[in-house]
Amino acid sequence: SAIHLKDYTVPAFLIDKTELTFDLDESTTVVTSRLHMRRNPAFGKSTAPLVLDGGEDVKLIGVAMDDYPLPPEEYRVSEDKLIITATADEFVLTCETLIEPQNNTKLEGLYRSSSMFCTQCEAEGFRHITFYLDRPDVMSVFTTTIIADEARYPVMLSNGNQVERGKNDEGKTVVVWHDPFPKPAYLFALVAGDLAVKNDVFTTQSQREITLQIFTESHNIDKVDYAMEALKRSMRWDEEVYGREYDLDIFMIVAVDDFNMGAMENKGLNIFNSSCLLASPETTTDDNYLRVEAIVAHEYFHNWSGNRVTCRDWFQLSLKEGFTVFRDQTFSADMHSATVKRVEDVSFLKTAQFAEDAGPMAHPVRPASFIEISNFYTLTVYEKGSEIVRMIHTLLGEEKFRAGSDLYFERHDGQAVTCDDFVAAMEDASGVDLTQFKRWYSQAGTPIVTATDHFDAETGSYQLTLKQETPATPGQPTKLPLHIPVRVGLLDKEGKALEATVEGVTAQDHVLHLTESEQTVVFSGVTTQPVPSLLRDFSAPVKLRYEYSSEDLLLLMSTDNDGFNRWSAAQQLAVNELNTLIDQAIKGETLAVDSQLVDGFKTLLNDDSLDPAMVALVLALPSQAYLSELANPIYPAAIKQARQYLKQQLATALSAEFERTYQAHSMSSGYQPSAEQIAHRSLKNIALSYWVEAGDEKAQQAVRAQYQSADNMTDQFAALSIAVNGQLDSASELLAAFYEQWQNEPLVVNKWLMLSAAQEQDTALETVKSLMEHPAFDLKNPNKVRSVLGGFGQSVSGFHKADGSGYRFLADQIIVLNKRNPQIASRLCTPLTRWKKLQPELSVQMKAELERILAEDLSKDVYEVITKSLA
Numbered sequence: 055s056a057i058h059l060k061d062y063t064v065p066a067f068l069i070d071k072t073e074l075t076f077d078l079d080e081s082t083t084v085v086t087s088r089l090h091m092r093r094n095p096a097f098g099k100s101t102a103p104l105v106l107d108g109g110e111d112v113k114l115i116g117v118a119m120d121d122y123p124l125p126p127e128e129y130r131v132s133e134d135k136l137i138i139t140a141t142a143d144e145f146v147l148t149c150e151t152l153i154e155p156q157n158n159t160k161l162e163g164l165y166r167s168s169s170m171f172c173t174q175c176e177a178e179g180f181r182h183i184t185f186y187l188d189r190p191d192v193m194s195v196f197t198t199t200i201i202a203d204e205a206r207y208p209v210m211l212s213n214g215n216q217v218e219r220g221k222n223d224e225g226k227t228v229v230v231w232h233d234p235f236p237k238p239a240y241l242f243a244l245v246a247g248d249l250a251v252k253n254d255v256f257t258t259q260s261q262r263e264i265t266l267q268i269f270t271e272s273h274n275i276d277k278v279d280y281a282m283e284a285l286k287r288s289m290r291w292d293e294e295v296y297g298r299e300y301d302l303d304i305f306m307i308v309a310v311d312d313f314n315m316g317a318m319e320n321k322g323l324n325i326f327n328s329s330c331l332l333a334s335p336e337t338t339t340d341d342n343y344l345r346v347e348a349i350v351a352h353e354y355f356h357n358w359s360g361n362r363v364t365c366r367d368w369f370q371l372s373l374k375e376g377f378t379v380f381r382d383q384t385f386s387a388d389m390h391s392a393t394v395k396r397v398e399d400v401s402f403l404k405t406a407q408f409a410e411d412a413g414p415m416a417h418p419v420r421p422a423s424f425i426e427i428s429n430f431y432t433l434t435v436y437e438k439g440s441e442i443v444r445m446i447h448t449l450l451g452e453e454k455f456r457a458g459s460d461l462y463f464e465r466h467d468g469q470a471v472t473c474d475d476f477v478a479a480m481e482d483a484s485g486v487d488l489t490q491f492k493r494w495y496s497q498a499g500t501p502i503v504t505a506t507d508h509f510d511a512e513t514g515s516y517q518l519t520l521k522q523e524t525p526a527t528p529g530q531p532t533k534l535p536l537h538i539p540v541r542v543g544l545l546d547k548e549g550k551a552l553e554a555t556v557e558g559v560t561a562q563d564h565v566l567h568l569t570e571s572e573q574t575v576v577f578s579g580v581t582t583q584p585v586p587s588l589l590r591d592f593s594a595p596v597k598l599r600y601e602y603s604s605e606d607l608l609l610l611m612s613t614d615n616d617g618f619n620r621w622s623a624a625q626q627l628a629v630n631e632l633n634t635l636i637d638q639a640i641k642g643e644t645l646a647v648d649s650q651l652v653d654g655f656k657t658l659l660n661d662d663s664l665d666p667a668m669v670a671l672v673l674a675l676p677s678q679a680y681l682s683e684l685a686n687p688i689y690p691a692a693i694k695q696a697r698q699y700l701k702q703q704l705a706t707a708l709s710a711e712f713e714r715t716y717q718a719h720s721m722s723s724g725y726q727p728s729a730e731q732i733a734h735r736s737l738k739n740i741a742l743s744y745w746v747e748a749g750d751e752k753a754q755q756a757v758r759a760q761y762q763s764a765d766n767m768t769d770q771f772a773a774l775s776i777a778v779n780g781q782l783d784s785a786s787e788l789l790a791a792f793y794e795q796w797q798n799e800p801l802v803v804n805k806w807l808m809l810s811a812a813q814e815q816d817t818a819l820e821t822v823k824s825l826m827e828h829p830a831f832d833l834k835n836p837n838k839v840r841s842v843l844g845g846f847g848q849s850v851s852g853f854h855k856a857d858g859s860g861y862r863f864l865a866d867q868i869i870v871l872n873k874r875n876p877q878i879a880s881r882l883c884t885p886l887t888r889w890k891k892l893q894p895e896l897s898v899q900m901k902a903e904l905e906r907i908l909a910e911d912l913s914k915d916v917y918e919v920i921t922k923s924l925a
């Protein structure tokens with residue numbers, strides 16, 4: 055059953071101090087808690103019973119009140135609660151509980167990953183460790199004692215500072231950690247294992263020395279240098295840009311192989327999926343390097359935006375996630391190229407978040423209800439949430455935004471607050487009224503902004519009319535107009551920026567405030583018919599519609615001084631051509647398009663003044679996933695055919711340019727994950743993928759040569775991917791060689807699994823089935839499941855098989871994982887949630903699989919996604 059935001063009430067009890075003791079053991083772990091509790095004055099006078107959360111997997115051995123054991127009639131244990139009928143106003147509650155981390159396959163609470171113990175408590179994992187008030191507005195000071203066998207668990211970690219280490223009577227090691235900062239249970243963490251450590255120090259702006267430690271299993275400790283440097287860059291950046299200094303004396307990160315998500319910001323003890331932390335040139339691609347840096351930064355930034363100031367309830371999740379994603383995006387932009395970063399982030403948003411907004415799971419950035427909170431760690435909460443913060447930044451400007459952020463942290467330090475509190479701080483510090491703007495938090499769906507214009511040469515006035523409309527989403531049939539910042543510039547026919555006056559302000563670039571359903575803005579002093587550059591830097595997460603001619607798009611693509619819109623124009627041009635081709639493919643016609651892109655690409659490839667990374671981004675045609683988001687209904691095979699055709703046409707027409715570009719950007723200096731080198735490699739490798747497409751024998755040799763001589767994973771894996779995706783004769787031989795070479799590096803094997811599973815071939819379904827039988831596969835490891843099944847979802851010929859067998863296969867896996875690991879099972883449902891948009895023959899097949907899953911005894915996670923999809 056669903057939980058609603060409108061039903062929020064403050065907790066009836068508070069826990070001032072939490073003392074935990076873990077007696078770790080491979081069979082049964084004993085957890086003893088001493089909770090220093092009192093009735094919450096804010097709740098009002100009450101004799102309400104004490105209701106603690108605790109999962110079925112927590113076995114209660116004994117409970118005592120102020121050290122007097124409670125008789126059985128004074129408490130009861132239900133499915134997921136411990137209810138104590140009568141309590142004093144202030145008391146110490148002691149619970150002794152048993153758990154079995156070794157049997158925890160859900161990877162929530164305390165579990166085992168290889169030979170270590172570790173935890174994941176966000177959002178509601180702590181209740182699988184012991185009985186507690188497992189809600190973020192109950193903040194407590196934690197002291198954690200860990201007892202374990204020294205030989206197997208020499209490293210024993212928890213939040214805060216280690217205050218004691220010794221031996222008990224049985225000769226076991228006892229370690230005590232104390233975290234002075236009050237925190238909700240979701241930020242609790244514990245790790246124990248035989249781990250290697252890399253040490254470093256960071257000196258803060260106020261000259262405090264912070265010990266930095268990264269822990270991994272010993273065979274991985276040589277792959278943490280990059281993460282350590284990224285951590286120090288993050289710490290410095292947060293001081294410089296947000297004035298935020300680290301608070302404890304020690305900051306630790308631990309890498310674990312089995313982890314449901316990317317990483318977790320536990321106070322002073324971040325835990326990472328090893329795929330988001332480990333990096334070395336030989337095993338890690340450029341993309342993965344950037345991801346490591348971004349996630350290290352993200353989790354570090356949570357220390358303020360998340361930990362010092364946390365969420366009142368889980369409906370406010372975007373309070374910390376939207377803000378922290380915005381912070382990590384800006385950090386990465388500052389470390390590398392801002393335009394490249396913006397294009398990547400927006401591409402991702404428009405592909406995946408827009409699809410979520412258009413599907414059955416659409417929800418506002420601050421959802422109004424949920425059945426299972428784990429299902430709401432979504433692109434909407436994270437990425438659209440970040441866009442909301444970015445729009446506030448645009449509306450306030452850099453300085454006032456910083457003032458708002460300072461006020462927010464000062465006003466709410468140590469509190470659990472709401473998105474409204476965040477906006478109020480921004481308003482109070484800036485004087486900007488965000489009343490209407492706040493609708494962005496509560497209204498789901500992607501707004502469509504349609505622009506039309508009229509130029510009057512006589513008066514030199516240019517009228518731009520903007521209309522907005524947000525389509526209905528589940529539970530929200532009608533929508534109100536939003537406050538949408540639309541950044542606009544005007545270009546003349548040569549592409550020169552035009553100055554114009556809007557409401558008394560003369561500039562080349564204006565932020566318009568679209569607040570009505572329809573609004574007309576007049577630009578005066580316009581000397582010639584302009585081409586508008588609309589929604590610069592993607593100033594709002596909307597779908598923009600404007601009737602651009604191909605000439606306009608070519609002009610914007612080559613001259614706009616907004617780098618983002620240059621990419622955007624190129625992308626639109628490609629989308630237009632692809633849509634023509636897709637229509638032809640659906641109708642079974644011969645594909646033919648008079649491509650404007652040939653000239654556009656030629657200019658790009660011959661212009662050495664351009665940022666190679668931007669050229670590479672333009673050359674990457676709109677993805678299958680993005681074109682699917684735009685389509686309704688979706689014809690997957692037609693989209694695939696259109697993309698292949700266009701790539702082929704471009705490759706043939708520009709084969710010489712691609713060859714030259716490939717050669718020009720191949721360099722042999724030592725590998726660095728620097729923006730500059732990454733840019734050259736990205737252009738080189740995409741050029742190679744086109745050159746090969748032209749059918750040139752020399753190109754095929756270049757692929758093989760690059761594969762064999764590469765001294766870094768980026769180039770090696772790019773060559774392999776080109777061979778596989780281009781279906782070169784060498785593909786199967788190289789795939790086999792790659793596995794042979796890297797079989798002992800799990801993170802590299804994951805890449806191999808994904809590439810293998812994503813292959814476009816008639817036997818794709820057989821391939822994925824055999825991959826799941828492969829010794830490298832492990833159903834317990836979320837990364838491997840994601841690689842194989844995520845990869846498979848990308849294979850049009852495998853997943854979208856006409857007889858529905860691809861969907862059936864995925865549904866089978868969801869049914870298997872439903873009980874074992876509900877979070878992962880629920881994520882795997884995503885491709886099936888798109889069934890309504892699919893072409894009719896496929897749609898019915900997909901729907902049948904959703905119904906088949908529904909007939910099972912489902913976890914809350916899977917139940918919510920499936921029922922909402924079928925509603």
Ligand code: ARG
Nearest residue numbers: 176177314315317318428431
């Ligand atoms: N707070 C983490 C992050 O974004 C995400 C953890 C979510 N985990 C989960 N199982 N829902 O950094």
Ligand code: ZN
Nearest residue numbers: 352356375378
């Ligand atoms: Zn986060």
